[in-house]
Amino acid sequence: MADPQTDAVPRAASSPWLGVNAPRRSVLADEVYEILKSKLMDNVVEPGSRLSIDGLARELKVSPTPIREALARLESDGLVAKRAHHGYTAAPLIDARTLDELFRMRLLLEPACASWAARDATARQITGIKDLLAEMRKPLSGDGYENYKAFAAQDAAFHLALAEATGVGLMVDALERLRPHAQRYRLYYTVGIADDTVPEHERVLDAVMRRDEVGAAQAMSAHLSASRHRLAIAVVRSIED
Incomplete structure (x- = not known):
């Protein structure tokens, strides 16, 4: 019987969407989590798609246990949804209305923060x-969540x-x-995010340092308003595409 925490894996599984990112050696639940999260964040797994625990276990050559653990974590992240008698599905991308609601809440809380x-x-x-x-100033190495996740x-930290x-x-x-809702930005994360976000964060920190x-409240409000504008444009473009 396969060890639920460290299943032996020969070579990468041939999968229509996991590709070369399938695990090659021993696999822990957090490694399975990172593989699945990357594919969800990059929309390789389409929103609304059903996620079969047994199917994923076969694809990754692991037992169902680390798959269940990873999906439970992804549910708390807001990236998958679980329904009784239906199992897990990939959560929908955030829409314009939900995005607006999220930022209205953040604009209430974070300037005061x-x-x-x-x-x-x-x-x-x-x-x-x-x-x-200082870490956020390091240049990103490319597009996609795998390059952006650090x-x-x-940013969340x-x-x-x-x-x-x-x-x-x-x-x-x-x-x-609010973090699970923010996770649902996924595809929109990389839209000029680093170049704009870091200077906005610096202005917030500068005000904090000056007491x-x-x-500080004004700088945070400006940052969140600018972020909402950038992401709203990305949402509209994705709908048009």
């Missing part, structure tokens, strides 16, 4: 945020670090609850 961080952040927290921005993680710097646990919880509560 930046303002409170400007007032309450410790020197160590500010240094940590500066380090995150930047995406750093930047916003979460500001929330943690407020010292308000409920703020951190609120932003964490400028009003300026």
Whole structure:
């Protein structure tokens, strides 16, 4: 019986969508998770497509257990949905209305978050945020989620670090609850994101470092408004295409 955590894998499975990214040696659940997440983020698996646990296990040459674990994590990310008696399906891409609702919520929360961080952040927290921005300045090596995922993680970490710097646990919880919805940007992530996002983050951090509560709120509001505009254009283009 296959080990649910470390299944032996001979060579890459011949799959219509996994291709060369199929695992070649021992596989852990988090590796399966990363493979599936990359394909969902790049829309290789079409939105609404059914995801068969047994079929994926055969494709990846693993037992069903790491597949189930990966799909459960992807459900919490908002990238797959589970329905009773139907199993898992790839979640739909975020639409214009949902995108607008998401940013309306973020515009309520995150300018206040930046303002409170400007007032309450410790020197160590500010240094940590500066380090995150330094990593975000590194150029992306290409298009697609695989090249972008480190930047995406750093972007999320930047916003979460500001929330943690407020010292308000409920703020951190609120932003964490919005993350699954933000994950559904997927195809739109790479639309000029790095070149625009980093300078906007720098303006937020600059205000936080100067303890400028009003300026930090304004910089965050400007960043979120610009991000919403960029992504709204990408959504419209995807519909037209």
